[in-house]
Amino acid sequence: xxxxxxxxxxxxxxxxxxxxxxxxxxxxxxxxxxxxxxxxxxxxxxxxxxxxxxxxxxxxxxxxxxxxxxxxxxxxxxxxxxxxxxxxxxxxxxxxxxxxxxxxxxxxxxxxxxxxxxxxxxxxxxxxxxxxxxxxxxxxxxxxxxxxxxxxxxxxxxxxxxxxxxxxxxxxxxxxxxxxxxxxxxxxxxxxxxxxxxxxxxxxxxxxxxxxxxxxxxxxxxxxxxxxxxxxxxxxxxxxxxxxxxxxxxxxxxxxxxxxxxxxxxxxxxxxxxxxxxxxxxxxxxxxxxxxxxxxxxxxxxxxxxxxxxxxxxxxxxxxxxxxxxxxxxxxxxxxxxxxxxxxxxxxxxxxxxxxxxxxxxxxxxxxxxxxxxxxxxxxxxxxxxxxxxxxxxxxxxx
Numbered sequence: 001x002x003x004x005x006x007x008x009x010x011x012x013x014x015x016x017x018x019x020x021x022x023x024x025x026x027x028x029x030x031x032x033x034x035x036x037x038x039x040x041x042x043x044x045x046x047x048x049x050x051x052x053x054x055x056x057x058x059x060x061x062x063x064x065x066x067x068x069x070x071x072x073x074x075x076x077x078x079x080x081x082x083x084x085x086x087x088x089x090x091x092x093x094x095x096x097x098x099x100x101x102x103x104x105x106x107x108x109x110x111x112x113x114x115x116x117x118x119x120x121x122x123x124x125x126x127x128x129x130x131x132x133x134x135x136x137x138x139x140x141x142x143x144x145x146x147x148x149x150x151x152x153x154x155x156x157x158x159x160x161x162x163x164x165x166x167x168x169x170x171x172x173x174x175x176x177x178x179x180x181x182x183x184x185x186x187x188x189x190x191x192x193x194x195x196x197x198x199x200x201x202x203x204x205x206x207x208x209x210x211x212x213x214x215x216x217x218x219x220x221x222x223x224x225x226x227x228x229x230x231x232x233x234x235x236x237x238x239x240x241x242x243x244x245x246x247x248x249x250x251x252x253x254x255x256x257x258x259x260x261x262x263x264x265x266x267x268x269x270x271x272x273x274x275x276x277x278x279x280x281x282x283x284x285x286x287x288x289x290x291x292x293x294x295x296x297x298x299x300x301x302x303x304x305x306x307x308x309x310x311x312x313x314x315x316x317x318x319x320x321x322x323x324x325x326x327x328x329x330x331x332x333x334x335x336x337x338x339x340x341x342x343x344x345x346x347x348x349x350x351x352x353x354x355x356x357x358x359x360x361x362x363x364x365x366x367x368x369x370x371x372x373x374x375x376x377x378x379x380x381x382x383x384x385x386x387x388x389x390x391x392x393x394x395x396x397x398x399x
Contacts, residue, residue: 003027008037008309026131028283038282039309054097056121058157062150069143078105097121110134125270125287132277142277149273152349156262156356163258163360167371174375175225181382183218186211189386204389207382247295254363261359263297264324265352272345282308297323314341324348 005027007015021027028038056064064085071081082102089095097118104114112131115122126146133142190208214221235241270291274284282305289301300321307317315333318324324332328348335344 003041005038005042006040007031008039010035014039028280032280037309039306054093054118054121056094056097058150058154060094061121061126062147062154065143065147065150069140069147072143073140078102078111111139123291125274125291128279128283128287129274129277132274132279136278145273145276149269152269152353153266156265156353159357159360160262163364163367166364166368170371170375174378177379178382179214179218179221181379182211182214184215186382186386187215189389201388203385207385207389254366258356258359258363261352261356263292264328265349265356267292267297267301267323268328268345268352269349272342272349275342275345281314328352 003021004016004018007017009015019027021030027041031038067085068078068081071084072078076084079102082098082105086095086098086102089098100117101114104117105111110131112127112134115127115130129142129146130139133139136142186207190211236245267288270288271284274287275281279287285301285305285308289298289305292298292301300323303321304314304317304323307320308314312320313336315329315336318332319329328351331344331348332341335341
């Protein structure tokens with residue numbers, strides 16, 4: 001691949017060059033051997049579109065990684081492993097992916113090179129870890145670390161999704177109840193009130209008009225609601241939307257604490273796994289930044305990356321950009337002095353993993369009554385308007 005790079009020469013000059021390399025990690029290693037420092041790098045050409053059209057779900061990627069790790073640990077060749085996995089695959093697209101990987105390896109490519117041809121299936125972090133494992137001759141051990149990391153991501157994702165199940169279910173149930181009231185209950189009440197006559201309050205007139213529209217165009221309302229949900233889901237898949245929501249959530253009392261701990265836990269886990277695999281610290285920071293969804297934390301990681309390239313110690317750079325809380329900074333300083341940064345970040349990942357779980361439990365404990373009260377206020381508000389309407393009509397009859 002071709003890369004547009006910014007390189008610091010030994011004499012202090014900064015040059016901009018277009019160079020070819022297998023990947024950014026290989027370019028960094030080549031320049032390091034020459035006494036030069038890679039400051040910035042960006043790919044100027046992408047992998048062929050036909051080779052990267054298949055995507056893998058997180059769980060499918062985990063299962064494939066587990067199969068590779070177990071086969072390599074048992075001494076089974078890669079070609080035999082991919083053939084065995086392909087025999088059990090029923091999805092034609094995934095079968096084509098496995099066959100393509102096997103063909104590339106049979107033609108002499110390394111596993112990392114074969115995986116890079118499918119960027120939508122294998123993220124850059126994954127390929128960098130595999131490359132580091134191949135170069136160090138410890139690919140099974142590195143894949144075991146990748147398996148643990150993927151399992152952690154699935155587990156954390158499950159915790160977050162579980163936290164969202166209750167409010168989503170309550171919101172859907174409340175919306176369905178309101179539609180039922182507007183489309184079936186209130187129109188019948190409106191017919192009775194029309195026969196009774198009399199002047200109705202403004203809120204009652206608005207409620208009856210809304211009910212008349214919903215009951216007349218019920219299928220349209222349901223269709224527009226489904227379309228709105230579809231548009232929302234598609235928007236949530238966009239990076240800009242997720243970044244905006246993350247910035248908004250960071251300002252909320254409960255959500256901000258959970259998102260902050262989750263981002264720190266993700267940083268510690270990812271960075272620790274990359275260091276354990278043998279990647280250089282600048283490359284590990286660069287790849288970690290690509291996996292972080294919070295824009296503020298990603299910017300801080302970029303700042304730490306630049307200071308590391310400038311010769312600063314990791315603890316100094318992290319302190320400068322307030323990347324980690326004070327307790328984590330103390331552990332980082334001790335780990336850096338002892339030369340045990342990978343183990344330190346692994347412990348930090350476990351620490352903030354537990355903190356995320358505790359904060360999710362606290363948030364759920366507060367969220368459930370809040371959602372219940374909001375639903376009660378919504379339905380109760382409609383009930384109050386209905387009762388007020390009936391009372392007004394009966395008072396008009398009494399006069």
